[in-house]
Amino acid sequence: MNKWFLYALLLIFAFDGSAQNQQPLKNVLFIMVDDLRPELKIYGQSHIKSPNIDALASEGITFNRAYCNVPVCGASRASLLSGIRPTATRFLKYNASIDEAGSGTQNIVEFFNSRGYKTISNNKITHLKNDIKDWDEEWHPKDVTWRNYQDPLNRTLDQNKKPAAAYERLEIDDSVYFDAQTADKTIDDLKKLKSEKSNFFLAVGFVKPHLPFTAPKKYWDLYDIDSIQLPKHSTFPTTAPAIAKHSWGELRHYKDIPKKGPIPEQLAKTLIHAYFASVSFVDAQIGRIINALDDLELRDNTIVVLVGDHGWSLSEHGLWAKHSNFEVALQVPLIISGPEFPENKKTNSIAELVDLYPTLCDLTQGEKPLHLQGTSLINSLLEPDKIFKSSALARWQKGETLIQDNLFYTEWTLPRNRVKRMLYDHSIDADETVNLAPLDRYASTVDDLSRKLKTFKKSFK
Numbered sequence: 001m002n003k004w005f006l007y008a009l010l011l012i013f014a015f016d017g018s019a020q021n022q023q024p025l026k027n028v029l030f031i032m033v034d035d036l037r038p039e040l041k042i043y044g045q046s047h048i049k050s051p052n053i054d055a056l057a058s059e060g061i062t063f064n065r066a067y068c069n070v071p072v073c074g075a076s077r078a079s080l081l082s083g084i085r086p087t088a089t090r091f092l093k094y095n096a097s098i099d100e101a102g103s104g105t106q107n108i109v110e111f112f113n114s115r116g117y118k119t120i121s122n123n124k125i126t127h128l129k130n131d132i133k134d135w136d137e138e139w140h141p142k143d144v145t146w147r148n149y150q151d152p153l154n155r156t157l158d159q160n161k162k163p164a165a166a167y168e169r170l171e172i173d174d175s176v177y178f179d180a181q182t183a184d185k186t187i188d189d190l191k192k193l194k195s196e197k198s199n200f201f202l203a204v205g206f207v208k209p210h211l212p213f214t215a216p217k218k219y220w221d222l223y224d225i226d227s228i229q230l231p232k233h234s235t236f237p238t239t240a241p242a243i244a245k246h247s248w249g250e251l252r253h254y255k256d257i258p259k260k261g262p263i264p265e266q267l268a269k270t271l272i273h274a275y276f277a278s279v280s281f282v283d284a285q286i287g288r289i290i291n292a293l294d295d296l297e298l299r300d301n302t303i304v305v306l307v308g309d310h311g312w313s314l315s316e317h318g319l320w321a322k323h324s325n326f327e328v329a330l331q332v333p334l335i336i337s338g339p340e341f342p343e344n345k346k347t348n349s350i351a352e353l354v355d356l357y358p359t360l361c362d363l364t365q366g367e368k369p370l371h372l373q374g375t376s377l378i379n380s381l382l383e384p385d386k387i388f389k390s391s392a393l394a395r396w397q398k399g400e401t402l403i404q405d406n407l408f409y410t411e412w413t414l415p416r417n418r419v420k421r422m423l424y425d426h427s428i429d430a431d432e433t434v435n436l437a438p439l440d441r442y443a444s445t446v447d448d449l450s451r452k453l454k455t456f457k458k459s460f461k
């Protein structure tokens with residue numbers, strides 16, 4: 001069938017529910033990777049070795065500009081899965097619950113259940129276990145603690161609630177770690193789903209490269225630590241407001257990480273090495289699942305989504321971990337591959353994680369629930385060379401970031417009506433090193449962005 005004819009059909013199905021009985025429904029394999037920043041070859045960074053993610057990108061559309069709506073695990077996932085944006089009173093913390101979406105919302109699992117799909121969650125999709133009660137099946141690998149250390153000392157420390165290592169490099173089989181077990185379970189599911197002929201929404205949550213960076217040694221060996229460089233700008237911008245800074249307590253919790261001040265250079269390089277190894281480990285597991293999908297001949301009827309829950313600082317701005325309004329904490333990798341989309345394409349049109357739910361409604365020919373606050377990305381999938389969306393809105397605690405084309409504007413409204421602001425123009429300063437907000441010549445730009453931010457906020461409740 002002619003490719004353009006297929007695109008036209010997909011558009012008709014997307015906007016005309018009456019067509020839904022005329023074509024088999026698409027399955028969805030939804031892969032979420034915890035704390036995966038878009039430091040991947042496909043994003044122009046060459047030192048990460050992720051051949052399986054690269055291959056998936058070559059079979060679909062890569063979003064060069066995808067952003068989370070809140071840079072912390074639980075809140076980001078609850079927002080994505082409910083299709084509702086975070087506000088000052090909703091989706092604030094790592095352990096946010098989808099129940100904060102309030103009544104009258106149909107979460108994405110209910111959406112797929114109502115349409116006869118089999119819905120399965122393998123490991124970390126919601127941050128809290130059983131936060132969504134609607135899955136046909138929710139599965140988690142088992143260990144004494146969630147950190148899943150294998151080194152005996154780390155295990156003992158962790159079980160006694162004492163800080164253990166931030167990374168682990170053991171000559172050990174992949175299968176001892178949760179992510180390999182999650183891939184095993186997912187491959188078994190695909191086989192069953194194929195034989196049952198069920199339509200499925202199969203959600204797979206990998207937990208690396210979240211801390212601690214535990215990856216078998218063979219993945220560390222893919223990298224030469226001497227070739228690992230610290231980011232060009234590893235200090236906090238002197239022009240940025242202090243409120244933009246945080247003390248990255250998430251990393252400092254671990255053994256041998258300084259409780260105050262910067263991380264010594266060699267340790268910083270080791271942590272970056274460990275993060276890379278963890279990404280390569282997860283990449284291998286993703287490859288196993290995609291291979292199974294191909295081997296089972298399910299690919300022609302399955303949409304594959306690969307996404308991270310938020311970004312991560314590896315010492316950019318002198319910061320580590322998530323929890324900030326800098327782009328490095330907000331940007332996520334996003335790849336969508338489906339039988340009817342162009343292959344090996346990238347789009348510069350903006351995407352937000354809150355857009356995924358309406359996108360999956362369109363891609364599976366379902367009517368979008370009225371409560372959804374994002375916008376379907378279907379146009380970007382069909383015509384990746386065009387810009388359909390040029391803004392995004394994210395928040396971290398009291399800081400709200402409006403991304404408008406190349407401008408990244410953050411505003412904090414504090415007690416006694418004090419306002420702190422931060423502005424970066426990515427066309428001249430992609431690393432966000434000089435805060436332009438205090439400069440007179442940017443006063444009208446700041447006013448304009450501040451107005452747009454307030455208008456954007458008024459567009460949803």
Ligand SMILES: [Ca+2]
Pocket residue numbers: 034035072073210309310
């Ligand atoms: Ca996360």
